[in-house]
Amino acid sequence: MNDRDLDVRPITEDEIPDWLRAVAVGFLRSETITEEEIAARASGVLTDRTVGAFDDGRCVATLRSFPQELTAVGGAAVAANAVTNVTVSPTHRRRGLLSRMMARDLAAAKERGDVVATLIAAEYPIYGRYGFGPATTAAEWTVDVPRAGLDPRRAGPEDGGRIDLAGGAEVRELGPELHERIRRTQHGTVNRDARWWRINTGELRVLPGWKDPFYAVYRSPAGEVEGMVAYTVDDKWGDAKQPENTATVQWLIAAEPRAERALWRYLCAIDWVVRVETGRRSPDDLLPLFLPDPRAARITTRADWMWVRILDVARALEARGYQGAGELVLEVVDPAGFTGGRYLLEVGADGRGVCAPTSREADLTLDVSGLGALWLGDESAVRLAAAGRVREERAGAARLADALLRPSRRPWCPDSF
Numbered sequence: 001m002n003d004r005d006l007d008v009r010p011i012t013e014d015e016i017p018d019w020l021r022a023v024a025v026g027f028l029r030s031e032t033i034t035e036e037e038i039a040a041r042a043s044g045v046l047t048d049r050t051v052g053a054f055d056d057g058r059c060v061a062t063l064r065s066f067p068q069e070l071t072a073v074g075g076a077a078v079a080a081n082a083v084t085n086v087t088v089s090p091t092h093r094r095r096g097l098l099s100r101m102m103a104r105d106l107a108a109a110k111e112r113g114d115v116v117a118t119l120i121a122a123e124y125p126i127y128g129r130y131g132f133g134p135a136t137t138a139a140e141w142t143v144d145v146p147r148a149g150l151d152p153r154r155a156g157p158e159d160g161g162r163i164d165l166a167g168g169a170e171v172r173e174l175g176p177e178l179h180e181r182i183r184r185t186q187h188g189t190v191n192r193d194a195r196w197w198r199i200n201t202g203e204l205r206v207l208p209g210w211k212d213p214f215y216a217v218y219r220s221p222a223g224e225v226e227g228m229v230a231y232t233v234d235d236k237w238g239d240a241k242q243p244e245n246t247a248t249v250q251w252l253i254a255a256e257p258r259a260e261r262a263l264w265r266y267l268c269a270i271d272w273v274v275r276v277e278t279g280r281r282s283p284d285d286l287l288p289l290f291l292p293d294p295r296a297a298r299i300t301t302r303a304d305w306m307w308v309r310i311l312d313v314a315r316a317l318e319a320r321g322y323q324g325a326g327e328l329v330l331e332v333v334d335p336a337g338f339t340g341g342r343y344l345l346e347v348g349a350d351g352r353g354v355c356a357p358t359s360r361e362a363d364l365t366l367d368v369s370g371l372g373a374l375w376l377g378d379e380s381a382v383r384l385a386a387a388g389r390v391r392e393e394r395a396g397a398a399r400l401a402d403a404l405l406r407p408s409r410r411p412w413c414p415d416s417f
């Protein structure tokens with residue numbers, strides 16, 4: 001059969017198990033997955049947004065999307081089309097199946113009125129061609145606890161707050177409200193639905209090998225829940241029978257810096273723990289500043305994390321907040337035809353922007369993927385201009401773009417999806 005004749009189409013309920021097996025093949029896990037896993041994963045599949053390619057009845061390519069809310073700079077949530085489970089079986093690679101699935105999914109998102117599409121890229125070179133740009137950076141830190149300079153006699157938070165261990169059910173009860181508060185202030189975060197909390201507290205097992213983490217909750221002096229962490233600890237002993245355990249953070253969220261500080265210090269003060277692995281944080285995370293010796297916290301992994309594809313330039317630029325006031329004309333090149341054109345962005349003294357098509361001369365010309373990289377403020381227009389990825393049509397325009405677009409803190413997307 002010619003590949004062009006392979007059907008790329010939404011799957012039916014009956015096809016979900018085959019489709020899930022194809023995902024497992026594409027991600028090099030195994031072709032056999034348990035009935036329990038199929039049942040748990042199937043509950044998250046929206047069949048009308050789940051496509052597959054079928055060859056002789058066998059599913060050989062997969063992609064699905066789901067509705068998501070992404071926090072823009074300034075705290076507003078925009079409607080995002082989150083793309084995930086992208087695979088093409090090794091037998092059918094490089095014949096255009098991903099391009100066909102992606103074109104279809106992005107067109108549907110545009111039609112629906114989503115402002116952006118998002119994804120976590122397995123490999124850097126895959127998604128730029130579809131207009132996605134790397135929009136957040138993930139930094140994983142390792143804390144060398146004995147070098148951090150913390151007082152080993154310390155008993156707990158010095159600020160009058162307290163830390164309690166919690167069970168999964170309590171996390172499902174307290175976590176969603178806390179996270180909702182946090183995501184309205186942190187650009188780059190995405191919503192966590194009830195399913196996320198069930199999966200991440202082990203109530204819904206989508207992958208084999210779940211190990212119950214410890215959960216700790218920080219309450220402020222007034223008794224308000226302000227922070228939460230999930231972490232596991234390994235079991236390692238040195239030759240001289242000294243404990244050498246590593247605490248690995250699954251996720252740590254905090255509504256206030258004091259909660260963040262208390263939780264990091266709590267982790268660094270657990271007896272036996274000599275190393276704390278932080279999991280995905282922002283490169284400008286506060287963690288090192290909470291330690292007497294900040295050099296004890298090193299970034300050990302750093303890479304692009306969430307990618308953003310702008311589907312509607314005007315709405316995306318109006319949804320976010322800005323630093324300072326000014327005007328900028330952007331010529332956005334979008335070969336896929338979703339949102340290309342020349343736009344005038346006018347930012348007022350209140351930090352809000354108005355954006356509309358214009359016939360004025362452009363200040364900057366950039367590909368829509370470049371705008372995706374700039375939109376959450378992680379990337380710099382000056383940097384992209386230096387690398388030839390943004391063209392300055394007027395001297396100083398990239399510097400002006402940075403002054404408007406880059407907030408004082410980096411975006412952070414703690415979640416994988």
Ligand SMILES: CC(=O)SCCNC(=O)CCNC(=O)[C@H](O)C(C)(C)COP(=O)(O)OP(=O)(O)OC[C@H]1O[C@@H](n2cnc3c(N)ncnc32)[C@H](O)[C@@H]1OP(=O)(O)O
Pocket residue numbers: 026027083084085086087088089092093094095096097098099100119120121122123125126129
């Ligand atoms: C959001 C997520 O789910 S991320 C997970 C992505 N999935 C994986 O990494 C699993 C393993 N890999 C795969 O399943 C496949 O290789 C995929 C899905 C990445 C690509 O699927 P394919 O059907 O081979 O891609 P397709 O043939 O449509 O390629 C389109 C273009 O992208 C290029 N391309 C595709 N994958 C890659 C890659 N990994 N690296 C570099 N270029 C790539 C192709 O060369 C082609 O370029 P061209 O148009 O210049 O010729």
